[in-house]
């Protein structure tokens with residue numbers, strides 16, 4: 001008889017690890033070889049799972065998985081003399097198989113593929129693992145993060161090639177396993193080793209081929225056994241090693257001390273967002289008659305337990321969902337816990353320099369696979385150049401071994417705003433005269449909030465608008481300052497903006513309209529609120545007369561001022577002596593149709609509510625005004641460009657912010673929603689402003705131009721009647737050429753010395769500039785509370 005070959009020996013070794021003797025293995029192995037046409041790959045797969053399954057299955061019919069799928073004909077063909085067979089099998093076992101690979105369908109995979117599309121949704125496979133008493137079966141439940149190609153649903157045969165799904169499995173070697181070990185409170189555990197049933201049984205010497213993040217040993221936090229009821233679980237056990245792998249380990253004890261059955265839970269995750277949950281039950285649970293339950297049985301039982309014993313009432317509850325939630329929690333913990341984010345914000349200085357040489361611009365570009373701007377579940381943020389990733393040999397490259405870079409370069413200004421903690425490593429770049437303006441910020445120094453406020457060069461809106469808005473700096477190497485892009489106003493705190501259908505009266509909506517109100521011959525209720533006709537023409541542009549009226553108000557403010565008896569601005573100052581109102585510009589409103597109207601969404605009287613539709617770009621102005629907004633296409637006169645969006649603050653809240661900023665020197669971007677003040681008493685909670693400093697849209701970049709700006713602001717009533725809250729919309733005053741900067745007259749009074757926010761030195765370039773002429777002018781008698789109090 002030929003000595004066993006290497007495959008057979010390896011199979012014996014693997015089974016010996018499970019406490020199974022060669023004599024037990026041999027007959028089963030023979031049968032498997034026959035069944036699988038001597039395809040060793042199938043036998044060795046999943047750490048000899050098929051073999052182990054077959055040994056533990058007492059029923060001969062079920063002894064080998066997939067047996068039922070072997071064609072009967074094939075079985076008959078193989079009916080040969082028993083004796084002959086023995087010898088043949090013996091020989092077969094010692095031959096190397098070079099047959100094409102066939103994929104074993106694993107038990108428990110036939111019936112379900114759990115959440116096949118969710119990125120961290122678990123798939124669950126059960127297999128028996130080693131028992132000290134081999135008659136029993138030890139449940140091991142492994143949760144794999146969405147390796148959908150790996151789960152065979154339907155046809156049983158598939159080629160198995162590591163190339164097809166390189167991240168299919170995580171394989172660890174013996175030495176790695178040892179290095180993962182921690183002292184255990186399990187009395188049966190050997191010092192320095194995981195309790196036996198914690199081990200992932202994986203063949204020695206198999207390549208560690210898939211997950212670079214697992215290359216560092218997995219840290220296991222020894223569980224603390226603080227009992228809660230019949231079970232205990234160490235909830236906060238989470239750690240990291242080399243920052244790449246977090247592992248929490250929990251140990252549950254069930255039953256009384258005599259029958260102490262330790263079960264363990266291990267949760268491992270990588271910075272790539274892969275979470276592996278391993279559950280093990282000790283041998284004490286299973287008696288000699290213990291049979292491995294099916295996956296469905298386990299899930300069903302657990303669900304019943306949760307629904308009945310734990311009183312979970314969520315109708316959508318399921319165990320797979322629970323497991324997925326665990327994965328999500330792990331990732332959330334990794335993302336938000338301090339110091340656990342060792343992933344990277346990626347940006348190569350060299351890339352930026354290359355780009356700036358080639359295009360004269362600097363940019364941070366979204367990795368299309370992993371969105372920079374919304375935190376990917378992995379907790380690793382990728383900010384990549386549109387060029388290829390930097391070469392690791394490059395002295396300025398920040399790339400790590402995975403080809404990713406572990407820091408982001410941002411302007412020093414940005415860092416100041418991000419964290420007020422400017423201890424990023426500064427890069428010396430001999431080719432740049434501007435190197436001092438850039439710093440490298442390791443990802444862990446930025447909060448999730450900071451990261452969200454870093455902007456994609458192609459679309460700073462984070463796809464919140466129906467158009468993309470790019471940004472570019474052809475002047476300096478500064479990045480866009482950090483802020484949160486919001487497409488619509490958001491209430492900060494105290495502002496009372498009640499969007500209630502019940503508040504919209506019949507006179508405030510055209511409920512009997514159908515289709516497009518603008519093309520209707522008779523004016524509807526909304527048109528009546530607009531003075532009898534719509535502000536828009538059939539092309540969606542402002543009608544000439546209406547627009548000219550609005551421009552006139554902006555350009556000749558003195559004629560349109562109204563004064564409140566009890567001005568909210570003066571009230572907010574909390575001075576002993578209330579000063580008189582300095583006046584507010586009474587503006588013409590546009591009334592748009594809205595949800596309570598009968599017309600359709602395509603009604604021509606719904607323009608501002610549709611959001612930005614023109615092609616805009618944020619750019620760095622060469623005149624020293626900082627960033628500005630320009631159009632990339634020609635815009636006709638009377639076109640809606642964008643709304644000024646920000647946090648809705650009460651005037652009191654704004655005043656508090658202004659006072660704070662006056663001390664810190666930070667600037668804010670507030671506008672007052674005072675277009676209807678003066679005609680009525682305005683309550684504190686209804687005296688509103690918009691601040692776009694931290695939360696805003698593209699309009700926060702529109703610079704001021706005295707008098708002859710190309711945009712005009714117009715208040716628009718949409719969902720809130722009453723004019724205390726409205727949309728601050730900007731329309732073109734004239735035709736605007738492509739690439740022309742968009743500007744509006746902030747109405748700022750450069751002589752207002754009472755305002756805590758000092759006015760900037762105007763560089764608008766207009767021949768009507770109010771700031772330039774200051775020395776030649778007598779002090780203006782116009783109101784000092786500018787519409788945009790910058």
Ligand SMILES: C[S@@+](CC[C@H](N)C(=O)[O-])C[C@H]1O[C@@H](n2cnc3c(N)ncnc32)[C@H](O)[C@@H]1O
Pocket residue numbers: 624625626627628667669699700701702703704705760761762763764765790
């Ligand atoms: C609404 S922001 C406009 C965007 C701003 N340039 C930026 O870089 O973020 C208003 C600020 O821009 C600057 N600014 C706007 N118009 C300006 C002008 N005509 N001259 C100089 N600075 C101007 C001022 O610093 C002002 O406080």
